[in-house]
Amino acid sequence: MSDLMKTMSRRQMLRSASCGFGYLAMSHLANAASAGLDARPARLRAKAQRVIFLNMSGGPAQLDMFDYKPQVGQKPHAGSIAKFARRGQSGVWVSDMLPNIARHADKLCVINSMTADTSIHAQSMLQLHTGDRLRPCPSMGAWVAYGLGTENQNLPGFISFNTAKPAEYAAAQLPSVFGGTPIGVNGENMSRATISNIASDHLPLGVKRRQLDLIQAMNRDHLAARNDDAQLEGVIETMELGFRMQAEAPGLLDLSGESKSTLERYHVGKSFDVGTCKPSDFGRQCLLARRFCEAGVRFIELNHGSWDQHTDHRRDLTANCASTDAPIAALLDDLDERGLLEDTLVVWGGEFGRPGLKPGEDKDQTGHQHRAFTFWLAGGGVKAGHVHGSTNEDGSVVADGGVHFRDLHATILHLLGLDHDNLAVVSGGRRIRLTGLQGGKVVNGLIA
């Protein structure tokens, strides 16, 4: 790649390379030498083409959803309070809290043996997103967009819905073009959430076109007098891209063409505002995820929270489950039906989990637990109807098959055909990659 860059002038590249974000990625890499970026890593064989990450913030109570811990022995111990059943052909345990996701048990690859480094929300959330809990680093979605570009030249490669913190979708040391484009911030009414400034009707479309032509003519004159300055050339390109985005994105965000039954299946517009469970219109997020996924966006992150059920565990857990269960199931249904699940990796989980409650105790409070919790994956080349790893009898520590965030990161990248060891940039003398200084291990046991 870098040799190619050397022999092609930027201008030649502009003419020959396909446009859009993939092109932008290349143009940034063309400047890589001065920015200190490593060359792009070689591609492995990819099983997944894109990712939908269902970020469950606050620490979901895995023992009442996936990691079944009934009472064993004489002494009461912490464990599951929800009712569980084996589901589907595979017999994967899913609790009654999630009746709709339970229908999809045979598609899930449940990891009950996740571990993280800390039970501090902000730090662990950052580690889940960027691999580093203390310093700003590129987000998973940014790495994926950086590694693969986007399939749709009119859309960004990484979109994050109902976001909480910019650091969680940041490009950080990567060129900003790979950072997440936010649609709606936490707490905002998602039915109005959109990409900032995506549309305006202050001018008729015909005038907008002519206006763009005028701006670009002025910009090209300005550029010509400056020896085709690379920076200014890039700006002209992004002006075109912005204009094209106007044409594509609003239609994707507009759900008026979806049938009533679809909106109902996804629970669009239904939100719970109970205790820690905040309205997130998760149904709308899931339906939009399907639409953006179909349109070729590489990495789509959805957010729901908070699962941080410190005071009213039962009440808030019930609300959080009810808020997300049907929408996620509808998304899995649609992805499956459209053949997208095959190469779309769905990832569900939060920054850590929670310890269990002791049955019989009237305590209804749970804290944080980072030494054992649950993620599940579906589609995108992972084993279906499979449970990986296990925990001890009260679910407080991993007994077998521990998967650290960095291992999960390595595996996700691997499924996308990216080598986590080499997907790296050098910044400030530090080599930065998603799996951090220590590096992660691809968990082959998860891969079909």
Added chain:
Amino acid sequence: MSPAQRSFFETKIRPVLVKQCYECHSQGAKKLGGKLLLDAPSEMIAGGESGPALIPGKPDESLIIKAVRYEDPEMPPKQRLPEQVVNDFVEWVKMGAPDPRVEVTKASKPATPKEPLWSLKPVSNPKPPGVKHRDWPRDPIDAFVLTKLEAKSLKPAADADARTLVRRLYFDLTGLPPPAEALNAALSDSSFAIRHSSLESLVDSLLASPNFGEKWGRHWLDVARYAESNGNDGLSRNASFPHAWRYRDYVIRAFNDDTPYDRFLTEQLAGDLLPFDSSAQRDRQLIATGLLALGAKPAKAMNDNFEMDVIADQINVIGGGIMGLTVGCARCHDHKTDPISARDYYALAGIFKSTETMWGAAARQGLTAPETPLHELQVSLKVTPRTEIDPILKANPPHRPPAKPAFKYADDAPLAMGAREGKTIADCKLNIDGDAKKLGPAVPRGFISACGAIDPAMLPDVKQSGRLQLARWLTSPQHPLTARVMVNRVWQHLFGEGLVTTPNDFGTYGERPSNPELLDHLAARFMREGWSMKRLIRSIVLSSTYQLSSRSGDLQSPEAVENRLSLFGQHRVRRLDAEELRDTMLAATGELDPQPAAGSVIQRRDVLINELPPLHQPSTHRSVYLLMLRNSMPPELTPFNLPDATTVTDKRDTSALATQSLYLLNNAFVIEQSKRFAMKLAVISDPAQRIRTAYHRALGRDPSDSELRRVQDFLREADLTFVSSQNAGAKHQSDAWAALCQALLASNELRYVD
């Protein structure tokens, strides 16, 4: 050692050590934990960062026993050992810790670099070098630049023309475009650039303008991670900082007053400890300490590290912001490559642990941060809450009623965030792996030892936190970093790139200076000239180097251009930053209110920003006065790579994004400005003259004939489209002239400075 003892060790102790401890505590460890080796008997006794791990015969005093008992620290970290194994260890220590293992040589401690770090060597005062083109240098700066160019057989680019130079000076010194008169004056004087005296008087007037402090104050606010709310604490709560704006005003004024940089730093670190002549001065110095309180804090709830997180933020500002060293890395371990030990870190941490940081109510949500008092000011402006956000607040009452205030102040009492001496003055214990629950020995309060010998008389006594001493140490002329880091920042703001391109990192991992002699010349001169920011900036902008053109001219090969740029033999084209762009649009349309804005939209409002719709109000004041809320920055600025104000900004990102194009094409503010722009032009009846005036206001020049024709064509075609669209029943708020004005405001020529 009896065979029974040997067997006890081999069966009960060694396997556990190997399986549970060696991963982090042996020669083979990928990353040695706490500098402690457990694979040799003597090493266990010698211990690591937390002291001896083992005292044979005394289990209760042995750290290893405390650790496996999960008292402090908790080891192994992943999972507690079974009780029986713990008992075996106690038994083993009781019997004197018999250990048959063969001694191994100690793992190498972090390597002392062969060559001391360049940036820690004392600042030298190099003589300006001799150069071939002796008539080119106007200032010693130029000789330092030219000698590097000549070494590569390069010549400086041509001088910038007068128009370019005047525009560059206005933006660089005030952040605003030149008024038409200033440009005309420059253009009428064909030899402006050569007539040094007229240039000098222009520079002096710009430095004296209050706009200077607004521009350069903003640069410092980037270092100070300034914001008016805490930002998401990790639990989605974002408490307002309703008094932070006073610090903003303090900074702007300090730059306008040309407060010497050493004094400026001292006020921010220890203003509460400085003597004062008047109540106004006392107030100002208290407000200055706001630097220490403005940081983004993680929630206190479920976070045993909260206090140390606040301190880490303060140390990061001092490390990255003032010293250009990644001191923060030493929170968890000795710095891997720079000579900063964890002991140094905790020596600094002790200073801030002995300091009371005063952030105020934090919206009185104790889970975010416990409420603290604030500085009570004496003669500063009293402020009451502003009414324009009343409707928003009424419509959105707090989800959870705020706690009763712990500290009560009069409704209009002038208050400020800041710092003062803590109730307890004490050294800080080393936090192993940066974990406040795993404590090592206390480290006496002090500074970074590698920055030169520390005179014991400079250290704080038992009654002082040490902030004043820290400020004196940082601003001592012997300190190798403080002046270098600041002159480099100034250089970066004026040339688009620093002499060191990693302005927050002068360490091993940072870049080396491209012109070390020039860096030292500037640093020495800066200190010699009383740490005056204005004198420093004045010298630089009056140099021949600053006045070079950004055009590559006859230089064809990209490598040669790149070389010349990197050695500052050619100026860099620079994009206006977010604030400059908004201010320039307002100036072009004549809407800019040149007066400083008073206070803030959220003054005296203790609220959770995350529970409210956006609070930003329309304003025509300069952007520096807009409401800067973390996670909710002004929508007119956010598209243009605004920093998130959580860490010290080294350099504003200038990458081009599609979202910026969307802003220019569709944002309500841009559309509104375009309409107003067009309305102002409407008084001119001759269309050609109207176009000329539009060009002058936006770009400060006449359109060429072909440009004029192009615009006329555009207007004609746009009009036709409007008519057909209106015939079809559509209504649009803009017209063809407004569309033209928007195109001018969106053009690269307006947004980039040569």
